[in-house]
Amino acid sequence: MNSYADINDEITKTYDSVDAVITKSNEQNKTTVQNKNNKVTTDTTVVFDNSNGQTNTNNKANTNNQPNQNVQTDTNNLTNTTNQSTTDGIKNYNFLEKVENSNVVVKLASQSKEELQSLYNRGFRVFEITVSLTRDGQLVLADNFSQYFEKYYGKKINIPSIDEYFTYKMVNSNSQMSLGDINVFLDRYPDARFIVRTFDYRNSALEIIKSIPFKNKDKLVIGVTDSLASYKSLKSIAIVDLKGEGDIRSYISRNSDKYIIFIYQNVLPSKEEIDIIKQSGNKIYELKKADNNANVDGYIYSIEQAVNLNIKAVQSVATNFYQRPAIKNDRFIAHAGGEYAGLLLTNALQSMKNSYSRGNRLLEIDFDWTTDGKAVQVHDWATFSKLTNSDVSISGYYMNYEEFKNKKMIYYLQQMSIDDTAEFLKQHTDAYVITDVKEDNMKSGNFKLLSEFAQNHPSLMNRVIPQIYNTSEYAAIRDLGYKHIIYTLYRTEQSSYNVLEFAKSNDLFAITMDNYYRVYSALPSLLVQNGQRVYIHTENNKEKAKNFINSGKVYGIYSDNILSYDELNK
Incomplete structure (x- = not known):
């Protein structure tokens, strides 16, 4: 049985080729992200681990910040307005302020550390993750413990404890994550943001996020479908598929102190609904489809769709790790x-x-x-x-x-x-x-x-x-x-x-x-x-x-x- 230490050590391995940022075989439901036409530069890339400031660095070819000129993209049609403070002082906190490429959200598939790190290295900064609740009340990155687990772990299981969860091996030898790992990632990369969804039938998964101590909670936004749910302790909220001009106005009014992201994945908003949302200083994102509106703030892409996206190069930001005081003889x-x-x-x-x-x-x-x-x-x-x-x-x-x-x-x-x-x-x-x-x-x-x-x-x-x-x-x-x-x-x-x-x-x-x-x-x-x-x-x-x-x-x-x-x- 492998411990989490064994799994975590795998993060420090470099990728074998710059042609593959995310490498997964078809036999194991894997996808390949290629950057063959990118200009390759040598850089020292930090590999995501949980060492709280003790970084591992690998000298490797870096293709992440070079645009692929041969790939057609539709992201240029979107105005990246989320880097500005909300107008008229409506909100005290802007979830996406100063976040580069925030008009693009990528939904993680396997939800492994390696997948997240690769996407971040390419310049993506906003991600959608899905959490499930363990038997002992911890949140782990998993769509569910049945079909999802069978696809990425090769087995169906009953709801595990968090200790049991970290004993399972992913089929591609990557490293699974808990919500705590997302906090570590945000300490290392404070410009990342996460939309958190759940398919957990118990629904208490999102309730837990409200109540637990979590350092970087302001960089998470919970995606909910219940427009009457109360999340008073959170600065931001994402409401999914809310339709009706009156219902939208009412939701905005009841959450006037929050930064709201309206997400549309199964339906599309009307022009009138878009106008109401934009006038309120909030944001609209649609699941990427063939018939999307052109005047929304951004799209949510699958891993497969994100492969061909040409996004802007992003500068690195300072880490936000905890610093202990310097104390003599502190052992x-x-x-x-x-x-x-x-x-x-x-x-x-x-x-x-x-x-x-x-x-x-x-x-x-x-x-x-x-x-x-x-x-x-x-x-x-x-x-x-x-x-x-x-x-x-x-x-x-x-x-x-x-x-x-x-x-x-x-x-x-x-x-x-x-x-x-x-x-x-x-x-x-x-x-x-x-x-x-x-x-x-x-x-x-x-x-x-x-x-x-x-x-x-x-x-x-x-x-x-x-x-x-x-x-x-x-x-x-x-x-x-x-x-x-x-x-x-x-x-x-x-x-x-x-x-x-x-x-x-x-x-x-x-x-x-x-x-x-x-x-x-x-x-x-x-x-x-x-x-x-x-x-x-x-x-x-x-x-x-x-x-x-x-x-x-x-x-x-x-x-x-x-x-x-x-x-x-x-």
Whole structure:
């Protein structure tokens, strides 16, 4: 059984001939795109992978940006007006603004990484994709799991999980995609756009796009057929085959805050309907046929139709990959502030200062809540009671803030509130705090703490790295203004590919997992191959720590007492 890593490695292979941008055999329902008359120039072409900024380049002949003068084309009859802002300020966001060749949409066939990359290399920028829902609620690029799967995978299957989906081999040895792969593609090529359709009878596929955290969601437009469906959270929408002047006016009115693309594939709009749409500042695309209107904004082409299109050469654009902050000694995270005087889990000021003096700059700090709702640096109240030599019952562990501050910790340790955390960051200007917020006595405690910190200490937010414990927390924490987020897995049972899909779809500082179970699964390798950083917790054994880091599966460790390379190698 091949892992996703095996499949993903195939992306780095160069094409054997410049005569074939998309090469597929007839026996396997493949098509061939030829550019034999194109002028060939040598260039370094980036091959699409998921390495999140770690590019593979192959020196190869590049035919993608040279027009074929011998091919007849009808795209020149269209005015590419989508590169201009919508008139009269009707829309705040133009889905196709500054997108070259946006009068041409290509509907992917196999929906493989190689097919998409080849079309992009030729100059196409707007694509139609079709998604289906896996058994565990992830979106993958597949028309369905029956006829489509039989054509491109050589088998019919029941609805798979996302882990099962990535074990299947495409018949042409190409690489299948999930929606997360589309996000990675958009990070690499921010000028691409995708119209997303579904034939999934459950229809919840498109509903999921509305709700999931997805970095480049503004570069997706959902294609729907239900004119009454509500997609309030989206900036753009595509309505398919909507007829009737009154219905069109009503739809435009109800979605006046959106950029709307009217798509006609089974019917053609009348002149009056076209006029209404154009006057509203929205766009019209038709499925390419023999009897198309000439005054629409663009056409949707099949792969076979796109073969002979002569399109304008397109300049490359800067990538939009996530950039982690440059942090000294960033492979080592001081767990609970680090060990001090042989004591663990103190989260005390002395522990933090001691770790900093040893070269550590990433300090993981535990936070819990007093009974009157104050956030304090405590791993848990039972541990804190032991550190104060308190003799209390379990029911008496919790205390209010005044009691907490008045407790005398052993070894003259100084307990810390969240405001004390901020003061430490002010005095140690290159230190970062990674939060681990307990919620045993505070519902939604993670969001509450991070929200209050953002309000009270906005200038320090860029040096706080929140940990989230489930994917549903991400968007809310990101919206608070935190740019660097760790997804820690100790409170989730998500499968490997579910974790990977979330990582591909969003910007993450790292993924953190345990050092006894998850680290021995396929997950660390999958994440690393997709440009993610992996940390494990809590590792205090030097030989194990060396082996984990040297294996390449792990970027760094949370540790109580191994806080630098010097200490690791002593």
